[in-house]
Amino acid sequence: MRRRVSIGTAVAVTIVGVVFGGAFAFQRELIYLPEGGPLPGAADVLPGGRDVTLTTADGLHLASWYFPVVSAKAAVLVAPGNAGNRSYRAPLARALTARGLSVLLVDYRGYGGNPGDPSEDGLALDVRAAQEFLAREAGAPLVYFGESLGSAVVAELAVERPPSALVLRSPFVDLASVGQRHYPFLPVRWLLRDEFPTRGDVARVEAPVTVVFGSADSVVPAEQSREVARAASATVVEVPGADHNDPAFSDGPELIDAIVNGSGAPPQ
Template identity: 30%
Template structure:
């Protein structure tokens, strides 16, 4: 083949191949950037190395390493009541945290559940968060949640307890997905400042690339699959990250037969709704209403 013929035959393929490689590389970068916007395990600085311990809050605990279905090792805190008899008679709260930090940063919340409500508490640092292995993705976090639920329901003490799942922001999406698939194993859902899905948030921070969204978290679809357990919605009216209409729409979409409750905090922003007056009083009243024969205080 002559050089001219070779050039005419191969050059277009090289151009097409090179363009495809550039496009593919660009899409890969966009996916990576997207995930870095959704999952921020390195913020605040040092969050991958320093994970506060429950003992710093006067809470007894056992650190546990779980291996997920896809062979990733994640770390959890298991905080049981002081005796086996007490632990088996009190509810267990599974805490799913938001997109930043690690489980140790939510210990002030665990402290209220443990000390005020006398609950057992289980906390998890998702894959890629805290000292857990791996890289955070939607599918990966769902597998993490499944592994923690299986641990609780196989534990010789916790398996018999009422299970409350508490999720903030991204943690709310994790909680909704878990319950949509495992409702028979869970008794109550508490949501704070969570979203309908990721594509409906991305335009604020990453415009024009919704068609490339690989992380969906379709809570607006999943919440309709929850049929029987009661749901408490805790919403900060001044949430500047997740507009309040996300929570309002999730509330409207929920059709659980055990009822739902809406609590709004007029001064609550994305990060400080949990600090608003009477926040835990509302939580306690909801738990007391839906766990028959159990006293919160």
């Protein structure tokens, strides 16, 4: 009997070790879901669009799209979420340029056919390269807009390089908090290599902050976005009944108005 118990215990420990070890080893494959190309040229997406290359501090060359507007009231750095590529954000660029804002659609390392592998440190370098590009090119105040994971990326950037405004869409408290919701059987906070502490970062941001989220978000709980907003003393835009990837967060009026109003551009 004791031998059977010992064997059973050993099997259970082995299974737990395999599960935890696999979760640790392959966690970034679960977090980052990039799509490659081929992609159209920026001018094919929107007349006047430019294909640009951002050079990071660690030597990567990242393809992105820049949509300049003459006499723009502001320029928006768009930091995407964890999935897809910049083509998914084309409707956002069309809507914002129509309201008089220049837009830079960033693709992180590993996304949209770009070289490199995504990580928290890597994405921080990527948005710094994007910010440097806009600071040189835009000739207008900079607005950082981040969606979901991208909210954490630009919140960290805003602490070091303050924008004129920061707009966060569906932000989470930190990566472990949202990960624990989806993997309750794992010690997520202990396993994670990337932290993305959005709430802690926004509390140190000096620029005006707007937080936009859906009341029915099944990926990032609405209460987490509210916690981020409270930490930043932010303007809150809650979209009733909206889920994480609903069209409202592609180019819906609540989102576009939040970015335009946050930028200080006059309403149209």
